[in-house]
Amino acid sequence: MNKFDPSIPRQMFWAKSAGDRSYCPECHSKLENESHEFIMAVREASDIHSLIVGNDAGYFCPKCPTVVLDIGPFRESAAISFGRDATIQFTVLGIVDLEAVPEEKRFMPLGEEGNPIPLVKFIKKRGTDTNPQRKAKAKAKAKKKRRRGRKP
Ligand SMILES: [Zn+2]
Numbered sequence: 371m372n373k374f375d376p377s378i379p380r381q382m383f384w385a386k387s388a389g390d391r392s393y394c395p396e397c398h399s400k401l402e403n404e405s406h407e408f409i410m411a412v413r414e415a416s417d418i419h420s421l422i423v424g425n426d427a428g429y430f431c432p433k434c435p436t437v438v439l440d441i442g443p444f445r446e447s448a449a450i451s452f453g454r455d456a457t458i459q460f461t462v463l464g465i466v467d468l469e470a471v472p473e474e475k476r477f478m479p480l481g482e483e484g485n486p487i488p489l490v491k492f493i494k495k496r497g498t499d500t501n502p503q504r505k506a507k508a509k510a511k512a513k514k515k516r517r518r519g520r521k522p
Contacts, residue, residue: 396431
């Protein structure tokens with residue numbers, strides 16, 4: 371049994387450094403590490419695949435619905451499934467609530483007809499982009515535009 375209930379929708383932050391995994395960015399409580407299953411969306415060229423990964427990259431806040439994720443294990447999972455192509459982008463959509471799968475369906479593969487993946491999506495906070503790769507790309511684009519606008 372998990373201490374942190376996967377059925378609670380949480381807001382997600384990426385840990386930008388090891389220090390970010392210690393305290394909650396919202397309420398400054400001490401975060402606790404726990405292993406969970408997550409769903410990633412991975413974009414490979416124009417295709418988007420979903421990928422279920424179980425890892426201990428989540429650092430949960432005991433006081434508020436916040437989770438801080440270590441990007442490393444997710445990057446690694448995307449690389450194992452789709453290769454180390456620099457064009458591959460991914461994000462983590464939420465946590466899989468395995469407890470929500472009815473007992474009689476637990477033998478079935480998740481995501482198959484009649485056994486939908488019990489995804490508990492992360493709460494989107496206004497003004498925060500949960501995908502650092504997309505953010506970097508947008509920044510690069512903005513730079514390009516500025517350069518183009520300048521007169522030679
Ligand atoms: Zn908190």
